[in-house]
Amino acid sequence: MSFGHFKIPVNKPFLPNQEVFQNYLHSAWERNWLTNHGPLVKELEKKISDFVQIPYVLFVNNGTFAIQLAIKALGIQGEIITTPFSYVATTNSILWQGCTPIFADIHPKTLGIDPSKLEEKITSNTKAILATHVFGIPNDVEILQKIAENYTIPVIYDGAHSFGCEFKGKSLLSYGDISTVSFHSTKLFHTVEGGAVFTSNEFLYQKMKQLMNFGHTDLNEFESPGVNGKNSEFHAAMGLANFDSISQIIEKRKQLFNYYKQILPEMNLEFPEIPNHTQYNFPYFPIILNNETALLYLKEKLETNGIESRRYFYPSLSKLNYLENKQQDTPISDSISERILCLPLYYDLTFAEIDSICELIEFYL
Numbered sequence: 001m002s003f004g005h006f007k008i009p010v011n012k013p014f015l016p017n018q019e020v021f022q023n024y025l026h027s028a029w030e031r032n033w034l035t036n037h038g039p040l041v042k043e044l045e046k047k048i049s050d051f052v053q054i055p056y057v058l059f060v061n062n063g064t065f066a067i068q069l070a071i072k073a074l075g076i077q078g079e080i081i082t083t084p085f086s087y088v089a090t091t092n093s094i095l096w097q098g099c100t101p102i103f104a105d106i107h108p109k110t111l112g113i114d115p116s117k118l119e120e121k122i123t124s125n126t127k128a129i130l131a132t133h134v135f136g137i138p139n140d141v142e143i144l145q146k147i148a149e150n151y152t153i154p155v156i157y158d159g160a161h162s163f164g165c166e167f168k169g170k171s172l173l174s175y176g177d178i179s180t181v182s183f184h185s186t187k188l189f190h191t192v193e194g195g196a197v198f199t200s201n202e203f204l205y206q207k208m209k210q211l212m213n214f215g216h217t218d219l220n221e222f223e224s225p226g227v228n229g230k231n232s233e234f235h236a237a238m239g240l241a242n243f244d245s246i247s248q249i250i251e252k253r254k255q256l257f258n259y260y261k262q263i264l265p266e267m268n269l270e271f272p273e274i275p276n277h278t279q280y281n282f283p284y285f286p287i288i289l290n291n292e293t294a295l296l297y298l299k300e301k302l303e304t305n306g307i308e309s310r311r312y313f314y315p316s317l318s319k320l321n322y323l324e325n326k327q328q329d330t331p332i333s334d335s336i337s338e339r340i341l342c343l344p345l346y347y348d349l350t351f352a353e354i355d356s357i358c359e360l361i362e363f364y365l
């Protein structure tokens with residue numbers, strides 16, 4: 001397997017103006033304040049909160065911890081119904097918190113949890129729902145909300161891909177009891193490493209704030225067995241330096257995304273569907289092939305020509321070999337996982353590069 005020397009990688013982190021970044025670092029130097037709820041972290045949290053119009057935001061060390069923190073703060077122990085089609089961090093967070101993932105199959109077009117499959121899985125042991133807005137595509141948030149209310153269980157959204165995405169005029173991150181994002185450098189908006197939790201519930205906010213800071217309620221007072229989920233002034237500086245480019249990044253991705261769609265052949269290819277009322281953020285460009293053989297063949301031919309592509313997301317998480325109770329009834333996720341491939345999409349990608357990628361696809365499909 002070749003790595004790191006592709007002519008066209010599948011992803012390239014966005015880099016801000018270096019001087020802007022240096023100015024933020026310079027201010028941290030002046031203060032000699034590097035971490036622990038510093039002014040840059042506070043400023044970033046405020047900017048993010050205003051941007052998504054959600055009152056409570058905590059900037060944490062990564063997107064995986066954000067999911068763990070949400071599970072912990074809601075006091076969930078036991079079974080969590082979740083999606084089999086996501087990055088492995090979603091399932092691993094459930095397992096790491098000592099909970100049991102129960103997989104509900106996905107909708108074949110929007111790739112989120114299929115509400116009818118979800119309802120079939122609910123029992124008296126169900127403690128929560130953890131769904132991923134995979135590729136930033138909204139889950140059926142209103143129906144999921146109704147189901148959750150009927151059974152009085154909380155909903156957590158892994159919104160790792162959802163930053164900048166809106167549904168029905170609100171940030172997609174405002175749905176559910178707690179939503180999380182990842183600000184990893186491969187994500188559309190990043191802080192090198194980082195993530196955040198979002199809630200409109202003040203109690204949950206205070207709880208999470210405590211749990212990510214050793215359980216402190218005062219300097220020498222501790223109320224819960226908290227751990228360290230803080231992020232630093234350096235990471236906040238990267239976020240602040242990137243912040244003003246968010247709309248520009250999304251706009252450029254939109255153009256590249258639409259160009260792919262315009263020139264890719266329609267035969268033997270499918271694309272996920274974006275539901276109505278979505279103001280989309282274009283975080284990835286996935287294509288769905290007819291079968292795994294076609295995928296492996298195309299992937300290899302692209303690689304031979306210096307183009308990286310990635311199997312997001314494979315395997316279907318219900319097939320992970322370390323699961324104690326393997327679950328066999330997620331045929332749609334299993335099938336999509338075998339056939340889905342993400343093509344290069346990043347700010348610096350050019351239309352000419354998309355031309356050359358699509359020519360190869362047309363040839364080898």
Ligand SMILES: *Cc1c(COP(=O)(O)O)cnc(C)c1O
Pocket residue numbers: 062063064065086087089090132158160161181182183184194195
């Ligand atoms: C990237 C990602 C995560 C994890 O985020 P990190 O910041 O890398 O820990 C979780 N879930 C999904 C769906 C992701 O793509």
